[in-house]
Amino acid sequence: MKYNKKVLQHFQKPHNYGKIKNADGIGKVGNIVCGDVMYLYIKISKNSSGQDIIKDIKFETFGCTAAIATSSMITDLAKGKTIDQSLKMKGSDIVKKLGGLPPIKVHCSVLAYDALVEAIYNYLEKNKKEIPEKLKVKHQKLQKEKQIIEEKYQDWTDSQKNILDKNGKNNC
Amino acid sequence: MQKNIYLDYAATTPIDPRIKPKICSLLTKNFGNSASIHSCGQKAKLDLKKARKEIAGFLNCQEKEIIFTGSATESNNMALKGIAYANLDKGNHIIISNIEHPCIMNTKKWLETQGFSVSFLEVDSQGFVNPKDLENLIQANTILVSVMHVNNETGAIQPIEEIGKICKKYKIYFHTDATQSFGKININLKKTNIDLLTASSHKIYGPKGAGLLYVKKGVKIEPLLHGGEQEFGLRSGTINTFAIVGFSESVKILKKEMKIDFEKAKKIRQKISEKLKKIPNTTIISPENSIPNILNVSFNNIEGESVLMLLDQEGICVSTGSACSSKDLTQSHVLRAMKINPQVAQGSIRVSWGRFTSEKDINQFLDVLPKIVKKLRSYSPLK
Numbered sequence: 001m002k003y004n005k006k007v008l009q010h011f012q013k014p015h016n017y018g019k020i021k022n023a024d025g026i027g028k029v030g031n032i033v034c035g036d037v038m039y040l041y042i043k044i045s046k047n048s049s050g051q052d053i054i055k056d057i058k059f060e061t062f063g064c065t066a067a068i069a070t071s072s073m074i075t076d077l078a079k080g081k082t083i084d085q086s087l088k089m090k091g092s093d094i095v096k097k098l099g100g101l102p103p104i105k106v107h108c109s110v111l112a113y114d115a116l117v118e119a120i121y122n123y124l125e126k127n128k129k130e131i132p133e134k135l136k137v138k139h140q141k142l143q144k145e146k147q148i149i150e151e152k153y154q155d156w157t158d159s160q161k162n163i164l165d166k167n168g169k170n171n172c
Numbered sequence: 173m174q175k176n177i178y179l180d181y182a183a184t185t186p187i188d189p190r191i192k193p194k195i196c197s198l199l200t201k202n203f204g205n206s207a208s209i210h211s212c213g214q215k216a217k218l219d220l221k222k223a224r225k226e227i228a229g230f231l232n233c234q235e236k237e238i239i240f241t242g243s244a245t246e247s248n249n250m251a252l253k254g255i256a257y258a259n260l261d262k263g264n265h266i267i268i269s270n271i272e273h274p275c276i277m278n279t280k281k282w283l284e285t286q287g288f289s290v291s292f293l294e295v296d297s298q299g300f301v302n303p304k305d306l307e308n309l310i311q312a313n314t315i316l317v318s319v320m321h322v323n324n325e326t327g328a329i330q331p332i333e334e335i336g337k338i339c340k341k342y343k344i345y346f347h348t349d350a351t352q353s354f355g356k357i358n359i360n361l362k363k364t365n366i367d368l369l370t371a372s373s374h375k376i377y378g379p380k381g382a383g384l385l386y387v388k389k390g391v392k393i394e395p396l397l398h399g400g401e402q403e404f405g406l407r408s409g410t411i412n413t414f415a416i417v418g419f420s421e422s423v424k425i426l427k428k429e430m431k432i433d434f435e436k437a438k439k440i441r442q443k444i445s446e447k448l449k450k451i452p453n454t455t456i457i458s459p460e461n462s463i464p465n466i467l468n469v470s471f472n473n474i475e476g477e478s479v480l481m482l483l484d485q486e487g488i489c490v491s492t493g494s495a496c497s498s499k500d501l502t503q504s505h506v507l508r509a510m511k512i513n514p515q516v517a518q519g520s521i522r523v524s525w526g527r528f529t530s531e532k533d534i535n536q537f538l539d540v541l542p543k544i545v546k547k548l549r550s551y552s553p554l555k
Contacts, residue, residue: 003481008481008485011478011481011482012482012485014551017550017551018550028553032514032515032518032554033514035475035494035496035501035518036475036496037552037553037554038553039553059551060551060552060553061551061552061553062473062474062475062518062551062552062553062554063475063478063496064475064477064478064481064494064496064497065477065478065481066496067475067496068478068551071551104501
């Protein structure tokens with residue numbers, strides 16, 4: 001897999017990784033069976049015009065080079081932005097900022113963006129704020145996809161449990 | 173640039189410097205076509221003959237039973253397709269294990285489109301086929317069983333002696349892909365019932381571009397390539413003398429040093445295993461009964477490609493079967509066949525070493541690895 005220098009830099013020294021205690025919003029996306037799991041934490045405050053801005057943002061990611069690099073990049077892109085500005089971003093903005101990704105890895109940037117969307121949704125919902133229609137639709141779509149994957153792998157996950165327990169014994 | 177620490181010997185090996193002078197002379201001086209009748213060609217023909225004799229001696233078989241090919245992929249294709257088409261009168265059913273190399277797996281897929289039927293001999297959670305299962309899969313129209321000797325991802329040594337016996341009992345051809353085992357563990361063609369065997373030069377310190385298919389005398393097989401009738405009419409194409417002679421030269425070294433290589437590999441495996449035990453939440457995927465130069469290990473809650481890339485940044489080359497690293501983003505079919513939980517499989521890397529791996533290399537690797545695992549775990553939401 002050929003990654004460019006910028007992607008490797010973000011991968012080797014990712015920005016803003018870790019957890020935010022008492023985060024105002026958390027976005028959890030991805031599925032281990034599919035490869036990547038991302039958690040995005042946001043802390044919100046107000047700017048001088050009284051708009052909600054993303055004051056702090058951190059990520060936790062299980063995934064490949066591209067998943068970690070895109071997580072790092074989205075935290076850079078979203079930090080300091082208003083919620084409206086953040087929601088206007090796209091997955092492709094992350095790819096552009098990283099100077100490109102191997103085509104097969106572009107889905108990682110989509111996942112990073114979805115994590116941000118989910119974190120913002122989580123914040124607005126928790127604080128009983130008005131949720132833009134577009135965001136509602138997006139959230140429902142993501143939840144539905146998540147459900148489909150979980151159902152798809154449910155039987156499999158159950159059948160694996162025994163094996164995992166058995167394999168667990170072999171753990172060093 | 174720093175020196176690479178190469179721990180991917182199961183992918184390919186460097187050429188042993190001792191065979192370099194011999195093969196270099198074939199590039200510019202003794203470059204003849206072994207099919208030419210002039211002296212230049214006859215010299216090449218003699219080189220080919222010597223090479224065949226060397227390897228036949230190593231495998232304890234007749235010279236005429238060695239067919240040189242371009243690669244193990246070609247040999248495996250020839251074994252399956254060649255047997256399938258030469259034995260249509262006997263049947264159209266083939267049995268293969270479900271952990272074969274992609275060159276067998278994809279040949280299977282193609283054969284199915286041509287009207288052949290293929291059954292899978294499935295492995296257990298340790299990655300071994302059970303010879304007892306084989307008997308249940310055999311049908312009246314079964315013509316071939318193909319089970320690899322050593323798996324390339326886990327190193328698991330398959331029970332080919334028992335499989336050979338069963339195949340003999342039912343009068344079915346038995347092919348084994350010995351690409352990972354040839355030159356590393358003993359294969360006795362006189363004792364084990366093997367009708368066809370695949371081996372490759374570049375896994376044993378020889379050049380790329382040479383493989384072989386052992387075809388036992390009397391086995392009915394069709395060629396893949398038609399043309400100048402080289403290799404007893406079974407593999408046409410100008411003989412790649414350079415690679416084949418290199419192949420035989422590397423076998424010549426093995427005759428003396430196979431045991432030394434084996435003991436060295438075993439020691440390294442022990443050292444790596446010991447150290448891995450100290451990294452928490454680590455699962456050794458390779459079973460006990462494995463070849464000593466391959467170790468497949470998984471670090472829970474992190475992903476294999478990331479481990480590989482961070483090691484690569486440190487100049488250390490390993491391999492991974494994680495979904496993220498594959499062309500189609502699917503998890504390794506071998507780990508899936510072993511029904512390994514995705515959470516474990518995703519974090520797997522394959523480390524393999526060989527003749528030129530130094531203690532310093534291993535120390536460096538074992539020094540860097542725990543730090544990388546720790547770093548990636550600090551990014552991971554899974555705990």
